[in-house]
Each structure stands twice: as C-alpha cells, then as structure tokens.
Amino acid sequence: MNDTYAEWDTIETINAIKEALELFHEVHLIEANEEAFEKFRTLKPDIVFNVSEGFNGISREAQIPAMLDLLGIPYTGSDPLTLTTCLDKSRTKEILSYYGIPNARFITVESHDDIINFSLTFPVIIKPVAEGSSKGIFNSSLVNNIEELQTRLDELLDTYKQPLLIEEFLPGREFTVAIMGNGKEVEVLPIVEINYASLPENLLPIYSYEAKWIADTPDNPLDIFSCPARLDDVLKSKIEKTALDTYKILRCRDWARIDIRLDKDSTPNVIEVNPLPGVLPNPEDNSCYPKAARAAGLSYNEMINKVLYHAAKRHNLI
Numbered sequence: 001m002n003d004t005y006a007e008w009d010t011i012e013t014i015n016a017i018k019e020a021l022e023l024f025h026e027v028h029l030i031e032a033n034e035e036a037f038e039k040f041r042t043l044k045p046d047i048v049f050n051v052s053e054g055f056n057g058i059s060r061e062a063q064i065p066a067m068l069d070l071l072g073i074p075y076t077g078s079d080p081l082t083l084t085t086c087l088d089k090s091r092t093k094e095i096l097s098y099y100g101i102p103n104a105r106f107i108t109v110e111s112h113d114d115i116i117n118f119s120l121t122f123p124v125i126i127k128p129v130a131e132g133s134s135k136g137i138f139n140s141s142l143v144n145n146i147e148e149l150q151t152r153l154d155e156l157l158d159t160y161k162q163p164l165l166i167e168e169f170l171p172g173r174e175f176t177v178a179i180m181g182n183g184k185e186v187e188v189l190p191i192v193e194i195n196y197a198s199l200p201e202n203l204l205p206i207y208s209y210e211a212k213w214i215a216d217t218p219d220n221p222l223d224i225f226s227c228p229a230r231l232d233d234v235l236k237s238k239i240e241k242t243a244l245d246t247y248k249i250l251r252c253r254d255w256a257r258i259d260i261r262l263d264k265d266s267t268p269n270v271i272e273v274n275p276l277p278g279v280l281p282n283p284e285d286n287s288c289y290p291k292a293a294r295a296a297g298l299s300y301n302e303m304i305n306k307v308l309y310h311a312a313k314r315h316n317l318i
Contacts, residue, residue: 009051009053009278010280012280012281012282013051013278013279013280013281014029014051016279016281016300017049017051017279017281017304019301020300020301020303020304020305021049021304021305021308023305024305028043028045030043030048032052032053032054032055032063032064033055036064036067037067037071040067040068040071040073041071044073045073046074046317047073047074047075047076047308047311047312047315047317048064048068048073048075048076049075049076049304049307049308049311050064050065050068050075050076050077050276051276051279052064052065053276058084058087058088058130058162059080059083059087060087061083061084061087061276062079062080062081062084065077065078065079065080065083066080074311074315074317075311076255076307076308076310076311077253077254077275077276077307077311078251078252078253078254078256078275078276079251079253081251082250082251082252082253082275083275083276085250086250086252086256086272086273086274086275087130088129088130089127089129089130089165089272090106090108090129090163090165092250092270092272092273093106093165093167093270095249095250096246096250096270099245099249101242101245101246101249101270102242102263102267102268102269102270103167103269103270103271104167104168104169104170104261104263104269104271105120105121105167105168106120106165106166106167106168107119107120107165107166107167108129108163108164108165108166109153109163109164109166110157110163110164112150112153115146115149115153115166118146118149120166120167120168121168122143122144122145123142123143123144123169124142124143124149124166124167124168124169125137125141125142125143125166125167125169125206126141126143126152126153126156126164126165126166127141127156127164127165128156128160128162128163128164128165129162129163129164130162130163131160135209136156136160136209137206137207137208137209138208138209138210139203139204139206139208139210140152140155141206142169142206149166170261170263170264170269170271171262171263171264172261172262172263172264172266173193173261173262174193174194174196174207174259174260174261174262174271175191175192175193175194175229175239175259175260175261175268176191176192176194176257176258176259176260176288176292177191177192177239177240177243177257177258177259177260177292178190178192178255178256178277178288178289178292178293179243179244179247179252179255179257179258180254180255180293180306180307180310181254181255181310182253182254182310182313182314185310185313186244186248188240188243188244189289189292189293189295189296190227190228190229190292190295190296191227191228191229191231191236191239191240191292192225192226192227192228192229192288192291192292193225193226193227193229193230193231194207194224194225195224195225195226196224198222198223198224199222199224222286224286225286225288225291227288227291227292227294227295228295235266235268238268239260239268242258242260242268242269242270243258243260243270246258246270246273247273250273250275252275253275253311253314254307254310254311254314255275255277255289255310256273256274256275256277257273257274257277257288257289258270258272258273258274259271259272259273259274277289279300279303279304281300289303290303
C-alpha cells in the first residue's frame with residue numbers, strides 16, 4: 001500500500017484556493033521545488049498563501065517558509081520552527097507534556113532494543129514519528145500484544161526509515177478542532193466529531209490510511225463526521241480550551257487543526273497538531289477544516305480569504 005504522496009494537495013484543491021484568492025487579488029502559482037527560490041525573488045509577491053507540504057526530510061513542511069523568511073516575503077500560516085515541530089509527533093508530545101497538556105503515554109523507538117522493557121499498556125498505536133495525512137497509520141497499527149508490536153515495528157522501520165511513535169490507545173470519542181486567527185482575534189470553529197462506530201466492520205476505530213483514503217471515496221464518502229459535534233457545555237469548553245492552549249503553546253499562526261481524543265476518564269487528549277490543514281473544496285469530501293468553516297457560516301472562498309486576512313494583518317499589510 002503506497003502512501004508516498006498522501007499529504008500533497010490535488011490540482012483541484014490548488015485551483016480552488018487560487019480561484020478564491022483571485023476574487024480580490026492577482027494570483028501566481030509557484031511549485032514548491034528547488035526552483036521556487038528564484039521565482040519568489042523575481043516575482044516579489046506581497047504575500048504567499050502557503051500550502052506547501054514539501055518533500056524529503058522531517059523539516060519538509062518548513063522548506064518554503066524558510067525560503068520566504070530569507071527573502072523577507074510575508075506568508076500565511078506558521079513559521080518553519082512550528083511546522084517542523086508539529087510534524088515531529090514525539091517533539092510535539094514532549095512540549096505539550098511539559099506544559100501539562102494531556103496526551104497519551106508514549107515512547108519513541110528506533111529498533112527492537114527500545115522495546116525490551118516495554119512499559120506501556122496494550123492496546124497501543126504505532127506510527128512513523130514524522131508523517132501526516134494518516135501516512136503509516138494502518139489497520140494493523142493498533143496492536144494488542146508484544147508479538148504484534150514487534151512485527152509492525154519491523155514493517156514500519158523498513159518502509160519509513162525514521163523513528164516510530166508508540167502510544168497507548170485512547171478509547172474515547174475523537175474530535176478535530178479547527179482554529180483560525182491570532183491574538184485576540186483567534187477563534188475556535190465548530191468542533192467536528194469522528195464517529196468510528198459507523199466505519200465498515202473490517203476497519204478498527206482509528207483514522208487509518210484505509211479509512212481516510214480507501215474506504216472514503218468521492219463516489220461513496222464515509223458518513224462518520226458530524227459538525228457541530230453533539231457535546232454538553234462542560235466537555236465542549238474543555239475540548240476548546242485544550243485545543244486553544246495547544247495552538248498558543250506551539251505558536252501556531254493564522255490557522256491550524258488540532259486532533260483530540262478522550263481517554264477513559266473523558267479527559268481531552270491531544271493526538272496531533274496540523275498547522276497546515278487540508279482544505280478539499282468539494283463539500284461532499286470529508287475535509288474537516290472546510291467542514292468546520294461551513295458550520296461557522298463561511299463559504300470555501302470566505303474561509304480561504306479569512307486566513308489570508310489574518311496573515312496580512314499579522315504582517316501589518318492591512
């Protein structure tokens with residue numbers, strides 16, 4: 001199962017973003033490759049709407065923002081440090097743990113030697129430390145004993161050639177929280193819940209590659225998302241606070257999406273942080289940030305231009 005390019009945006013998404021921005025601005029597309037630096041230097045754009053996932057290495061999402069910082073060109077979204085930190089799941093969890101933000105107990109491993117004295121409680125989830133878009137998270141990533149863990153560890157180390165994160169499985173409900181803005185203008189959009197009880201019987205209750213990219217298709221989308229999530233006021237407030245605190249601690253800018261799952265005591269735990277959220281334009285597609293924006297009363301075009309507004313204001317362009 002090849003998930004190499006799962007993080008990259010489709011041409012449909014790129015064109016939808018372009019068309020949204022063209023409502024008010026002149027827009028140029030620049031491919032995020034080694035030629036981008038000279039193109040930026042020649043074009044000298046007022047601001048860049050960054051959706052670049054990059055390629056190669058754990059700092060790949062920071063490649064274009066780092067170029068833009070060097071050239072002094074403003075851009076949307078978080079800076080290279082935040083983008084790189086959030087892509088490294090173990091570093092993210094270490095920082096959140098330092099600040100007291102709940103997240104599942106975990107270890108980072110690079111070989112079988114690292115699980116000789118394994119102390120986490122099964123079941124656990126094992127996944128690459130620096131991938132997104134459910135890359136490296138398969139049905140088989142939820143393991144119930146040391147034998148399964150050893151087998152999966154070999155497979156993932158061989159395929160992804162990077163450290164692996166092993167964390168205790170959180171049995172509660174799962175949510176994703178879209179956040180937009182900076183400072184006093186930061187806002188939490190309506191919370192999305194992922195209802196795993198509605199998954200096909202052959203899929204386990206995690207947002208795996210199989211669930212996200214195989215079972216969920218444009219012709220037959222999975223009906224597992226609800227927005228706004230049905231929550232009592234106390235739990236809603238806890239989830240929003242956990243997400244906002246995470247956003248601020250990791251110094252996210254303009255927009256981000258925080259994935260949260262409840263533990264056995266119904267405490268919101270941060271699973272992952274995505275400061276470069278996916279934005280599939282078709283409402284029939286299960287893209288959580290646009291789904292939350294629509295629930296907040298924003299069209300796709302309004303959502304894109306509002307992110308740009310927050311970035312432009314942060315850069316004192318307006």
